[in-house]
Amino acid sequence: MSRRYAFNNADLIIIVGTPFDFRMGYGRRLPKSATVVQIDMDYRTVGKNRDIDLGLVGDPGAILAAVAQAASGRIDNGAQRRRPWFEELRAQETTAYEKRLPRQLSDASPIHPLRLAHEINEFLTEDSIYIGDGGDVVTFSGGVVQPKAPGHWMDPGPLGTLGVGVPFAIAAKYARPDKEIVCLFGDGAFSLTGWDFETMVRFNLPFVGVVGNNSSMNQIRYGQMAKYGEARGRVGNTLGDVRYSEFAKMLGGYGEEVRDPADIAPALRRARESGLPSLINVWIDPDAYAPGTMNQTMYK
Numbered sequence: 641m642s643r644r645y646a647f648n649n650a651d652l653i654i655i656v657g658t659p660f661d662f663r664m665g666y667g668r669r670l671p672k673s674a675t676v677v678q679i680d681m682d683y684r685t686v687g688k689n690r691d692i693d694l695g696l697v698g699d700p701g702a703i704l705a706a707v708a709q710a711a712s713g714r715i716d717n718g719a720q721r722r723r724p725w726f727e728e729l730r731a732q733e734t735t736a737y738e739k740r741l742p743r744q745l746s747d748a749s750p751i752h753p754l755r756l757a758h759e760i761n762e763f764l765t766e767d768s769i770y771i772g773d774g775g776d777v778v779t780f781s782g783g784v785v786q787p788k789a790p791g792h793w794m795d796p797g798p799l800g801t802l803g804v805g806v807p808f809a810i811a812a813k814y815a816r817p818d819k820e821i822v823c824l825f826g827d828g829a830f831s832l833t834g835w836d837f838e839t840m841v842r843f844n845l846p847f848v849g850v851v852g853n854n855s856s857m858n859q860i861r862y863g864q865m866a867k868y869g870e871a872r873g874r875v876g877n878t879l880g881d882v883r884y885s886e887f888a889k890m891l892g893g894y895g896e897e898v899r900d901p902a903d904i905a906p907a908l909r910r911a912r913e914s915g916l917p918s919l920i921n922v923w924i925d926p927d928a929y930a931p932g933t934m935n936q937t938m939y940k
Protein backbone atom coordinates (compact mmCIF):
# COMPACT_ATOMS: atom_id res chain seq x y z
CA MET A 641 0.00 0.00 0.00
CA SER A 642 3.01 2.28 0.09
CA ARG A 643 4.18 1.42 -3.41
CA ARG A 644 3.35 4.75 -5.00
CA TYR A 645 5.06 6.64 -2.19
CA ALA A 646 8.07 4.34 -2.36
CA PHE A 647 8.40 4.77 -6.12
CA ASN A 648 8.14 8.54 -5.89
CA ASN A 649 10.78 8.83 -3.20
CA ALA A 650 13.27 6.13 -4.10
CA ASP A 651 16.67 6.88 -5.63
CA LEU A 652 17.17 3.27 -6.72
CA ILE A 653 14.39 0.92 -7.84
CA ILE A 654 15.03 -2.76 -8.53
CA ILE A 655 12.25 -4.38 -10.56
CA VAL A 656 12.24 -8.16 -10.33
CA GLY A 657 10.12 -10.34 -12.61
CA THR A 658 7.58 -7.59 -13.27
CA PRO A 659 6.95 -6.21 -16.76
CA PHE A 660 6.23 -2.53 -17.37
CA ASP A 661 2.64 -3.26 -18.35
CA PHE A 662 -0.64 -1.39 -17.77
CA ARG A 663 -0.44 -2.04 -14.04
CA MET A 664 2.81 -0.05 -13.96
CA GLY A 665 1.56 2.65 -16.31
CA TYR A 666 3.95 1.08 -18.86
CA GLY A 667 6.81 2.32 -16.72
CA ARG A 668 5.40 5.79 -16.08
CA ARG A 669 4.76 4.93 -12.41
CA LEU A 670 8.53 5.08 -11.89
CA PRO A 671 9.90 8.62 -11.62
CA LYS A 672 12.46 9.69 -14.21
CA SER A 673 14.87 10.65 -11.42
CA ALA A 674 15.29 7.10 -10.07
CA THR A 675 18.02 4.73 -11.13
CA VAL A 676 16.26 1.58 -12.36
CA VAL A 677 17.65 -1.95 -12.35
CA GLN A 678 15.50 -4.62 -13.96
CA ILE A 679 15.92 -8.37 -13.40
CA ASP A 680 13.90 -10.81 -15.49
CA MET A 681 14.07 -14.29 -16.97
CA ASP A 682 13.02 -12.98 -20.37
CA TYR A 683 15.35 -10.59 -22.20
CA ARG A 684 12.37 -9.18 -24.12
CA THR A 685 10.90 -7.80 -20.88
CA VAL A 686 14.08 -6.02 -19.83
CA GLY A 687 13.94 -2.37 -20.86
CA LYS A 688 10.60 -2.78 -22.64
CA ASN A 689 8.35 0.31 -22.57
CA ARG A 690 10.74 2.26 -20.32
CA ASP A 691 14.46 2.93 -20.39
CA ILE A 692 16.46 1.38 -17.58
CA ASP A 693 19.94 1.90 -16.18
CA LEU A 694 20.92 -1.73 -15.79
CA GLY A 695 19.27 -4.91 -17.04
CA LEU A 696 20.06 -8.40 -15.75
CA VAL A 697 18.67 -11.41 -17.60
CA GLY A 698 18.51 -14.69 -15.74
CA ASP A 699 16.85 -16.60 -12.95
CA PRO A 700 15.81 -13.94 -10.40
CA GLY A 701 16.42 -16.29 -7.47
CA ALA A 702 19.99 -17.00 -8.58
CA ILE A 703 20.70 -13.31 -9.27
CA LEU A 704 19.30 -12.12 -5.95
CA ALA A 705 21.13 -14.86 -4.05
CA ALA A 706 24.39 -13.71 -5.66
CA VAL A 707 23.66 -10.07 -4.79
CA ALA A 708 22.81 -10.99 -1.21
CA GLN A 709 25.97 -13.02 -0.89
CA ALA A 710 28.10 -10.21 -2.32
CA ALA A 711 26.61 -7.76 0.19
CA SER A 712 26.62 -10.01 3.23
CA GLY A 713 30.34 -10.04 4.02
CA ARG A 714 30.61 -6.28 4.53
CA ILE A 715 30.65 -4.78 7.97
CA ASP A 716 28.74 -1.76 6.69
CA ASN A 717 26.38 -2.80 3.92
CA GLY A 718 24.01 0.12 4.45
CA ALA A 719 21.30 -1.91 6.16
CA GLN A 720 21.28 0.30 9.26
CA ARG A 721 21.14 3.51 7.25
CA ARG A 722 18.03 2.28 5.41
CA ARG A 723 16.09 1.68 8.59
CA PRO A 724 14.45 5.14 8.76
CA TRP A 725 13.37 4.70 5.13
CA PHE A 726 11.63 1.43 6.00
CA GLU A 727 9.98 3.09 8.98
CA GLU A 728 8.78 5.90 6.72
CA LEU A 729 7.24 3.35 4.35
CA ARG A 730 5.64 1.41 7.21
CA ALA A 731 4.06 4.64 8.48
CA GLN A 732 2.65 5.31 5.00
CA GLU A 733 1.30 1.81 4.87
CA THR A 734 -0.34 2.04 8.28
CA THR A 735 -2.01 5.35 7.40
CA ALA A 736 -3.36 3.97 4.11
CA TYR A 737 -4.54 0.79 5.82
CA GLU A 738 -6.37 2.66 8.57
CA LYS A 739 -8.04 4.92 6.02
CA ARG A 740 -9.31 1.91 4.10
CA LEU A 741 -10.33 -0.24 7.07
CA PRO A 742 -13.87 1.18 7.59
CA ARG A 743 -14.76 0.24 4.00
CA GLN A 744 -13.17 -3.17 4.42
CA LEU A 745 -15.41 -3.78 7.44
CA SER A 746 -18.45 -1.96 6.04
CA ASP A 747 -21.88 -3.48 6.78
CA ALA A 748 -23.48 -1.69 3.86
CA SER A 749 -25.78 -3.40 1.38
CA PRO A 750 -25.19 -3.49 -1.56
CA ILE A 751 -21.89 -4.81 -0.32
CA HIS A 752 -18.71 -2.77 -0.64
CA PRO A 753 -16.20 -4.64 -2.86
CA LEU A 754 -13.53 -4.12 -0.18
CA ARG A 755 -15.68 -6.00 2.35
CA LEU A 756 -15.96 -8.90 -0.08
CA ALA A 757 -12.18 -8.87 -0.59
CA HIS A 758 -11.68 -8.77 3.19
CA GLU A 759 -13.89 -11.82 3.72
CA ILE A 760 -12.09 -13.76 0.98
CA ASN A 761 -8.72 -12.90 2.50
CA GLU A 762 -9.90 -14.20 5.88
CA PHE A 763 -11.21 -17.36 4.24
CA LEU A 764 -8.00 -18.40 2.44
CA THR A 765 -5.72 -21.02 3.97
CA GLU A 766 -2.12 -21.96 3.21
CA ASP A 767 -3.55 -24.49 0.77
CA SER A 768 -5.82 -22.13 -1.18
CA ILE A 769 -4.78 -21.12 -4.68
CA TYR A 770 -6.41 -17.74 -5.29
CA ILE A 771 -7.47 -16.72 -8.80
CA GLY A 772 -8.83 -13.28 -9.66
CA ASP A 773 -10.71 -12.86 -12.94
CA GLY A 774 -12.51 -9.56 -13.32
CA GLY A 775 -12.22 -5.81 -13.64
CA ASP A 776 -12.80 -3.45 -10.78
CA VAL A 777 -13.79 -6.07 -8.23
CA VAL A 778 -10.47 -7.87 -8.76
CA THR A 779 -8.53 -4.59 -8.70
CA PHE A 780 -10.06 -3.96 -5.27
CA SER A 781 -9.11 -7.46 -4.14
CA GLY A 782 -5.50 -7.04 -5.30
CA GLY A 783 -4.84 -4.63 -2.44
CA VAL A 784 -6.52 -6.78 0.20
CA VAL A 785 -6.27 -10.47 -0.63
CA GLN A 786 -2.85 -11.86 0.21
CA PRO A 787 -1.79 -15.29 -0.98
CA LYS A 788 -0.78 -17.37 2.02
CA ALA A 789 2.02 -19.28 0.26
CA PRO A 790 4.29 -18.80 -2.76
CA GLY A 791 2.83 -19.87 -6.09
CA HIS A 792 -0.73 -19.63 -4.79
CA TRP A 793 -1.85 -16.65 -6.90
CA MET A 794 -3.05 -16.52 -10.49
CA ASP A 795 -4.38 -13.53 -12.40
CA PRO A 796 -5.04 -12.47 -16.01
CA GLY A 797 -1.47 -11.25 -16.39
CA PRO A 798 0.13 -8.39 -18.31
CA LEU A 799 -2.63 -8.11 -20.92
CA GLY A 800 -5.51 -8.42 -18.44
CA THR A 801 -7.14 -11.23 -20.42
CA LEU A 802 -10.50 -11.69 -18.73
CA GLY A 803 -12.19 -15.06 -18.85
CA VAL A 804 -9.17 -16.98 -17.56
CA GLY A 805 -10.86 -17.78 -14.25
CA VAL A 806 -12.67 -21.02 -15.04
CA PRO A 807 -9.90 -22.47 -17.24
CA PHE A 808 -7.29 -21.49 -14.62
CA ALA A 809 -9.42 -23.16 -11.94
CA ILE A 810 -9.70 -26.34 -14.03
CA ALA A 811 -5.95 -26.39 -14.65
CA ALA A 812 -5.00 -25.56 -11.07
CA LYS A 813 -7.24 -28.27 -9.61
CA TYR A 814 -5.90 -30.83 -12.07
CA ALA A 815 -2.29 -29.88 -11.44
CA ARG A 816 -2.66 -29.64 -7.66
CA PRO A 817 -5.60 -31.85 -6.59
CA ASP A 818 -4.48 -31.50 -2.96
CA LYS A 819 -5.09 -27.72 -3.08
CA GLU A 820 -8.29 -25.74 -2.65
CA ILE A 821 -9.09 -23.40 -5.52
CA VAL A 822 -10.77 -20.08 -4.70
CA CYS A 823 -11.71 -17.87 -7.63
CA LEU A 824 -13.15 -14.35 -7.54
CA PHE A 825 -14.95 -13.37 -10.75
CA GLY A 826 -16.45 -10.16 -11.99
CA ASP A 827 -19.87 -10.89 -13.47
CA GLY A 828 -18.60 -9.68 -16.85
CA ALA A 829 -15.48 -11.83 -16.72
CA PHE A 830 -17.39 -14.91 -15.59
CA SER A 831 -19.82 -14.59 -18.48
CA LEU A 832 -16.95 -14.93 -20.98
CA THR A 833 -16.03 -18.54 -20.21
CA GLY A 834 -18.45 -19.51 -17.43
CA TRP A 835 -20.06 -22.36 -19.36
CA ASP A 836 -17.02 -24.46 -18.56
CA PHE A 837 -18.36 -24.54 -15.02
CA GLU A 838 -20.22 -27.56 -16.40
CA THR A 839 -16.86 -29.10 -17.35
CA MET A 840 -15.79 -28.75 -13.72
CA VAL A 841 -18.94 -30.54 -12.58
CA ARG A 842 -18.46 -33.30 -15.16
CA PHE A 843 -14.81 -33.84 -14.19
CA ASN A 844 -15.55 -33.53 -10.47
CA LEU A 845 -13.25 -30.54 -9.90
CA PRO A 846 -14.53 -28.79 -6.77
CA PHE A 847 -13.70 -25.12 -6.24
CA VAL A 848 -15.04 -22.13 -4.37
CA GLY A 849 -16.23 -19.59 -6.93
CA VAL A 850 -17.32 -16.10 -5.94
CA VAL A 851 -19.01 -13.68 -8.32
CA GLY A 852 -18.71 -10.02 -7.32
CA ASN A 853 -21.87 -8.99 -9.10
CA ASN A 854 -22.47 -5.32 -9.95
CA SER A 855 -24.56 -6.02 -13.08
CA SER A 856 -21.96 -4.08 -15.06
CA MET A 857 -18.58 -4.10 -16.68
CA ASN A 858 -17.73 -1.48 -14.12
CA GLN A 859 -14.09 -0.87 -14.91
CA ILE A 860 -15.11 0.01 -18.46
CA ARG A 861 -17.98 2.14 -17.17
CA TYR A 862 -15.56 4.13 -15.04
CA GLY A 863 -13.26 4.77 -17.98
CA GLN A 864 -16.16 5.87 -20.18
CA MET A 865 -17.50 8.24 -17.52
CA ALA A 866 -14.04 9.71 -16.96
CA LYS A 867 -13.58 10.32 -20.67
CA TYR A 868 -17.07 11.11 -21.97
CA GLY A 869 -19.06 12.20 -18.91
CA GLU A 870 -21.71 10.65 -16.67
CA ALA A 871 -24.46 10.58 -19.31
CA ARG A 872 -22.45 8.43 -21.70
CA GLY A 873 -20.94 6.24 -19.00
CA ARG A 874 -23.52 3.50 -19.40
CA VAL A 875 -23.05 2.73 -23.09
CA GLY A 876 -22.38 -0.94 -23.80
CA ASN A 877 -21.34 -1.96 -20.30
CA THR A 878 -24.59 -2.76 -18.47
CA LEU A 879 -25.29 -6.42 -17.71
CA GLY A 880 -28.41 -8.15 -16.38
CA ASP A 881 -29.09 -8.95 -12.72
CA VAL A 882 -28.03 -12.58 -13.19
CA ARG A 883 -28.36 -14.93 -10.22
CA TYR A 884 -25.24 -16.98 -10.83
CA SER A 885 -26.02 -19.27 -7.88
CA GLU A 886 -28.93 -20.61 -9.95
CA PHE A 887 -26.59 -21.07 -12.91
CA ALA A 888 -24.28 -23.17 -10.70
CA LYS A 889 -27.15 -25.26 -9.37
CA MET A 890 -28.59 -25.80 -12.83
CA LEU A 891 -25.29 -27.34 -13.90
CA GLY A 892 -25.00 -29.59 -10.85
CA GLY A 893 -22.87 -27.38 -8.62
CA TYR A 894 -23.46 -25.54 -5.34
CA GLY A 895 -24.77 -21.98 -5.24
CA GLU A 896 -25.94 -19.21 -2.89
CA GLU A 897 -27.01 -15.60 -3.26
CA VAL A 898 -25.54 -13.09 -0.79
CA ARG A 899 -26.84 -9.56 -0.18
CA ASP A 900 -25.83 -9.07 3.46
CA PRO A 901 -22.06 -8.86 4.15
CA ALA A 902 -22.50 -10.93 7.32
CA ASP A 903 -23.58 -13.86 5.12
CA ILE A 904 -20.39 -13.93 3.00
CA ALA A 905 -18.21 -15.97 5.38
CA PRO A 906 -20.83 -18.65 6.18
CA ALA A 907 -21.69 -18.98 2.49
CA LEU A 908 -18.01 -19.45 1.62
CA ARG A 909 -17.70 -22.13 4.28
CA ARG A 910 -20.75 -23.98 2.98
CA ALA A 911 -19.33 -23.81 -0.55
CA ARG A 912 -16.08 -25.34 0.75
CA GLU A 913 -17.97 -28.07 2.61
CA SER A 914 -20.20 -28.89 -0.37
CA GLY A 915 -17.24 -30.52 -2.15
CA LEU A 916 -18.72 -29.29 -5.45
CA PRO A 917 -17.84 -26.62 -7.97
CA SER A 918 -19.65 -23.61 -6.51
CA LEU A 919 -20.68 -20.04 -7.17
CA ILE A 920 -21.47 -17.65 -4.34
CA ASN A 921 -23.11 -14.70 -6.06
CA VAL A 922 -22.40 -11.57 -4.02
CA TRP A 923 -24.27 -8.36 -4.85
CA ILE A 924 -21.74 -5.55 -4.66
CA ASP A 925 -22.09 -1.78 -4.95
CA PRO A 926 -21.94 -0.69 -8.62
CA ASP A 927 -21.00 2.85 -7.56
CA ALA A 928 -17.76 1.95 -5.79
CA TYR A 929 -14.64 2.23 -7.94
CA ALA A 930 -11.19 0.93 -7.10
CA PRO A 931 -8.46 3.55 -6.65
CA GLY A 932 -6.33 1.36 -8.92
CA THR A 933 -8.91 1.86 -11.67
CA MET A 934 -9.15 5.59 -11.09
CA ASN A 935 -5.35 5.88 -11.33
CA GLN A 936 -5.14 4.03 -14.64
CA THR A 937 -3.07 6.17 -16.94
CA MET A 938 -5.14 5.06 -19.96
CA TYR A 939 -8.18 6.90 -18.61
CA LYS A 940 -6.35 10.20 -18.29
Ligand SMILES: Cc1ncc(C[n+]2csc(CCOP(=O)(O)OP(=O)(O)O)c2C)c(N)n1
Nearest residue numbers: 774775776777802826827828829857858859
Ligand atom coordinates in the same frame (compact mmCIF):
# COMPACT_ATOMS: atom_id res chain seq x y z
C1 LIG B 1 -10.85 -10.65 -22.87
C2 LIG B 1 -11.04 -9.25 -22.40
N1 LIG B 1 -12.01 -8.50 -22.94
C3 LIG B 1 -12.18 -7.22 -22.53
C4 LIG B 1 -11.39 -6.68 -21.57
C5 LIG B 1 -11.56 -5.23 -21.13
N2 LIG B 1 -12.12 -5.17 -19.78
C6 LIG B 1 -11.36 -4.78 -18.75
S1 LIG B 1 -12.23 -4.68 -17.32
C7 LIG B 1 -13.66 -5.14 -18.10
C8 LIG B 1 -14.94 -5.23 -17.32
C9 LIG B 1 -15.04 -6.47 -16.53
O1 LIG B 1 -16.28 -6.51 -15.88
P1 LIG B 1 -16.45 -7.41 -14.61
O2 LIG B 1 -15.72 -8.69 -14.77
O3 LIG B 1 -17.91 -7.49 -14.31
O4 LIG B 1 -15.69 -6.59 -13.50
P2 LIG B 1 -16.11 -5.19 -12.80
O5 LIG B 1 -15.25 -4.16 -13.42
O6 LIG B 1 -17.56 -4.95 -13.07
O7 LIG B 1 -15.84 -5.39 -11.37
C10 LIG B 1 -13.43 -5.38 -19.46
C11 LIG B 1 -14.46 -5.77 -20.42
C12 LIG B 1 -10.38 -7.50 -21.02
N3 LIG B 1 -9.55 -7.05 -20.07
N4 LIG B 1 -10.23 -8.79 -21.45
Ligand SMILES: [Mg+2]
Nearest residue numbers: 826827828856
Ligand atom coordinates in the same frame (compact mmCIF):
# COMPACT_ATOMS: atom_id res chain seq x y z
MG1 LIG C 1 -19.05 -6.42 -12.98
